[in-house]
Amino acid sequence: MSQPASSGAKRPLKVAVQMDHISTINITGDSAFALMLEAQDRGYELYHYTPERLAMWGEKVMCRVEPVSVKDEADNHFSFGEPQRVDMSEMDVVLMRQDPPFDLAYIAATHILEKLSKTTLVVNDPISVRNAPEKLFVTQFADLMPPTLITHDREEIDEFRNIHGDIVMKPLFGHGGAAVFRVTQDDLNYGSLYDFFSVTFREPWVIQKFLPNVKHGDKRILLVDGEFAGAVNRVPAAGDLRSNMVRGGSAKDSDLTEREREICARLGPALKEQGLILVGIDVIDGNLTEINVTAPTGIRAIQKLGGPNVAAMVWDVLETKLKNKEG
Incomplete structure (x- = not known):
């Protein structure tokens, strides 16, 4: 990391944002955009790139x-300046904010960004992102979850249905609520859905007990450096199981319950x-369902509903970490 100018003046942080191309995002709900707005307000130098532009030359x-x-x-x-070829170790912060799918390309990007660990603060930590697939990492807290099965095996799913009835x-x-299905205990489409999943997804699937109170909302809770930062209750549109706002869910302000604070x-x-x-x-009805670590959303929705500026909280934490690192 380069040092401040000898005059003692504090130079602006250099921040690179790895994301889906900024021309494609919906700014009304994009958390990467919220982080960029806050960074710009603080006078940081902002740089944009898409993951396929990374190049690893040895170390x-x-x-x-x-x-x-x-x-x-x-x-x-947005507006761009002239493209530059840079050594990424010159950046103070890299925000890893491209959306899933969490595939081999995503994993490869974490390996490349890991090379910056001695010079640059990568957020979230690429090693931890790689080691914490969102729907698997959450199972480390199984006692906080609804009954959950991870499998590709038909007989195991059948047994789970026999015990729990309606499933998801x-x-x-x-990601984003894609290919999420409710299957009732007597659903005649179950066999066809199993076949569809079999030919579409090689990896195991997530099977969970259906929680009827999802109709009242699926709460997105943001944590910054392990501390509660804000929450929004996402209510499914009429006739839809999914509460994701990209699938038509609506955002409602929300306080935390005692159970959610425990989580x-x-x-x-x-x-x-x-x-x-x-x-x-x-969290649905007091049940933890996912831990999102790749490119979690919710910052803009929380602020629009009168909640805190979570982007500012993030940058406050990052500034402190950089100061401690330099010290």
């Missing part, structure tokens, strides 16, 4: 980036220890 990581400025204005939300089936590495307290130390600075957990 060195190079990338073609664009200086970027952002504006909270639909269809006019979803791909292990899915945050249980998860916080493990998240902090693993360098998972911005995490979104999903």
Whole structure:
């Protein structure tokens, strides 16, 4: 990491954002965009790139980036400077914010960014992101979850249905509510759905007991460095199981219940220890269902409903970590 100018003046942080191309995002709900707006307000130098531009030359990581400025204005939300080829160790912070799927390309990016560990703060920590697939990591807290099965085996799913009745089936590495199905105990489509999953997803699937109170909301709770930061209750649209806002769910403000505070307290130390600075957990009727560590959303929805500025909390934590590292 380069040092401040000899005059003693504090130089702006250099921040690179690894993301899906900024031209494709929906700024009304994109948490990466919220983090970029806050970074710009603080006078940081912002750079944008997409993951395929990373290049590892032995121990060195190079990338073609664009200086970027952002504006909270639909269809006019960014402008680029001239592209530059940079040594990524010159960056103070890299935000790893591209959306899943959590596939081999995603994993490869974590291996490349891991090379920056001695010079640059990568958020979230790429080793922990790689080792914490969201629908598997959560099973470390099985006592906080609804009954859950991870499998590809038909007989195991049949046994689970016999015990729990209505279930939810979803791909292990899915995201954004895609391919999430409720299967009732007498559902005649079950066999066809099993066949569809078999030819579509090679990895195991997540099978969970259906929670009827999902109709009242699936709460997204954000934690920053292991501490509760804000929450939003996502209510499914009429006729839909899924509460994800990209699937038509609506955002409602929400306070934490005693059970939800217990969940945050249980998860916080493990998240902090693993360098998972911005995490979104999903809770339905007091049941922890997912721990989202790749590119969790919710920052903008929380602030629009009168909640705290979670992006500012994130940057406060990162500034402190950088100061401690330099010290």
